[in-house]
Amino acid sequence: MSTDTTASFFDLVLLLEKRSNFYDDTKRYDGLTDEVLQYICAGLNCPDYNLLKSIKTNSYVNAKPVAQPFPLIIYFAGFNGMSYENYQLFDSLARNGFVVAAVSSIGVYPGNMTMDAAGLFEQINDARFVIEHLTKNNTATRAVGLVGYSWGGLASVIMAMAEPDKVKAIVSLDGSEQFSYGNPEDDESLNRIREASFFNPNAVRASFLYLDSDYAVDDDLPDSVYNISDHILGDKWYLKIDHSKHEDFTSLSVVVPNDVGHDVYDAIQQLTINYLSDKLTGTHVFEERIPSKGITKKFSQPQATAPRATDKILLKGLVQDLTTNLPLPYATLGILNKDQGTTTDSKGEFQLPLQDTNVHDTLRISMIGYEPREIYLKDIVPAQKRLRIRLREKSVELKEVGIVEKKLVTKVLGNKTESKFFGGKFAHGDLGSELAIRIKSKGRPTYLEKFCFNISYNTADTATFRVTIYEAKNGLPSQNILTRDILVRANNRTGKIEVDLSEYNIAVNDDFFIGLQWIAGRTTSGIVFSAGFANKGTFYRKASEARWKKYPMGVGFNVTAKY
Structure with missing residues (x-):
């Protein structure tokens, strides 16, 4: 209706801030919406996150519902996710005659999902409540389909195991029930779920469609450690979307209008709609409309082979x-x-x-x-x-120090964020791992006076870090320029921590990297450094001789310099 208010993308993300303030009475999340939009913008390489605020959706605020029941789709959001991650899919499902209810990935009170059964069943119980509420109010029919993205895919399949008579169809969008994260800690959490008594794929009676990302272009098999498709006995389909990444299964990959990536998301969206239409309304269009190109739909069943034992x-x-x-x-x-x-x-x-x-x-x-x-x-x-x-101790050749008579400019270089919402951290147990950011050269000798970082979360009773400063080579950290150890004992502190560098006489002439290496402390500790978007990129390596990798957000490391 003309009187309905069109919802913007900002309105959808604002729901996350409202949810966080409602469920967590230990702190306030005011300003979270802007930081989330900056985070999304950084991942999409959009020039200004304010562009995201004004994007209009095809959803409406407080629109009057049609007074008749429709088939119901329950959407399970990804890990700690909410409805904005796939809002375009919801719009399309609604236009095709479905009632859509998005169930956030909240976890057990006070509002954070964890990789355990308790968090999973919190989301599943929320979905059960929604089904009962909407069917009792005659808003939805008893024909129920589930759609889950990533962690939400696992939740949707487990609900179908527990409620085989309620669920008619499942679409898993690159769901966690199918692949391995590759991180030992996360893999262990998933294995505990898969080994639990409630995890029984044979109990699934719903039709099952798994849409997989294309990690290995030449591989026609599900690229996972655990292939749930092998264990579901009923009607099932496995489709791999060629040239797709995990994030392509959300609206966030196409929220900024452009010509890149839309074909992949459009194919995922249409396959989902066609499959649910087949199973819930009997249209019989899914199989005949699978694209002839860009989709791998035939594969040999993987052989059940035990991994080679290693000593x-x-x-x-x-x-x-x-x-x-x-x-x-x-x-x-x-x-x-x-x-x-x-x-x-x-x-x-x-x-x-x-x-x-x-x-x-x-x-x-x-x-x-x-x-x-x-x-x-x-x-x-x-x-x-x-x-x-x-x-063997290294002989150090003392460098000449030029005396500069002119007055030097003092400036803070790097990322000054003190965000409570976004951060970077060291993985559990990885002594020797490092985080660093790149600092741009000022084109003349630059003297480093102070290094600062901000800890937003800390469960450590002891934690010791080494400050590292590297030359930049081919866009990555290269040679460590320090000749003496600079150690920082953070222990259980939070907030800003400053390290005096003036006594070390550190001078740089070109771009450099500065960061921290975790060298001592309880390996089960959790320490999170504030991160933001002023310096777009954190370089990380899991061990002292591992290859460096880059992540889109910059941790809140900065130096006070004179030049």
């Missing part, structure tokens, strides 16, 4: 100074180009878990002020002796 090895040892034999605390050890590594403790001792597949790898041991050393694991692994590794 676990625990490498133990001591790192010492070659001349004095004194132990070297907080030296780093890492497998070259792999996400495996650790640090020595305050006594110079270390333990590094390995597997027999590492036998052909190279272990690199390094410490600021010492020459690094490399050891071929095939020379030491079979013996499994306690290693004594000695490092």
Whole structure:
């Protein structure tokens, strides 16, 4: 109707802020909407996040419902997600004669989803309430379909296991019930769910469609560790969407008007609508309208093969100074180009878990002020002796320092955010892992006076970090320019932490990276650094010799510099 108010994308995201303030009475989330829009904008490379505020949807605020029941679609949002992540799909489903109810991924009170059964069933119970409420009010018929994205796909399938008589169809949009995250901690959480008594794919009676992202272009098989399609006995389809990524299964991939990525999302959306129309209204259009190009629909059933057993090895040892034999605390050890590594403790001792597949790898041991050393694991692994590794102190050539008579400009460079909502963190147990941001050169000698970062969340009783400063090479951190260790003991503090760099006489002439390396502390601790969008990019590596990776948001690291 002409009197209905059209909802903007801002209105949809604002619901997240309202939900957070409603469910969590421990803190306020005022301003969260703007930060979420900045986050989405950074991922989409849009020039100004304010553009997202004005985008109009095809949904209406407080629109009067049609006075008759329609088939019901329950949408399960992704991990800690809400309805704005797939609003365009909801608009299309509504235009095709469905009532759509989006169930947020809230988790157990006070409002954060966790990767466990309790969080899953909180979302499932919310869906049960919605079904009963809408059917009793004669808004929806008893023909119920489920759609779930990512973590929501897992929730939707488990609901179909628990409520086989209520659910007629499921569409999983790259759901977590099918693939492995590749992160050991997350994989363990998923395996606990899959091994639980309630997880019984044989109980699913609903028709099942799995739409998969295209991680391996040449592979026609589901690219997962656990293929749920093998265990569902009823009507099922598996389709891989060629040249698609995980994020392409949400409206966020196409929320900014352009010509990129729309074909993939349009195909996902139309397949979903056609499948649900077939199963809930009997249209019989799905199979005949599967595109002849861009969709892989035929694949051989994967053979159930057990993974090759590997022998676990625990490498133990001591790192010492070659001349004095004194132990070297907080030296780093890492497998070259792999996400495996650790640090020595305050006594110079270390333990590094390995597997027999590492036998052909190279272990690199390094410490600021010492020459690094490399050891071929095939020379030491079979013996499994306690290693004594000695490092030679590096001779340091003092650089000339020019005296500048003109007055220097003092400025803060980097990301000054103190956000409570977005952040970057070290993964559990990954001693030796690093976070860093790139600082642009001012085109002349720049002297570093102070380094600052902000901790928004901290459950650690002890935590020690090493400040790192790297030259920039080919867009990545390269050589560490420091000649002395700069250690920061954060312990259980939150808020801004400042590190005085003035005594270290650090001068740079070109772009550089500055960051933190986690070297000591309880490995089960949770520490989150504020992150934002002023410096678009955090560089991260899981171990001291792993490859650097870039993520879109910049952690709140900054330096006070004079130039």
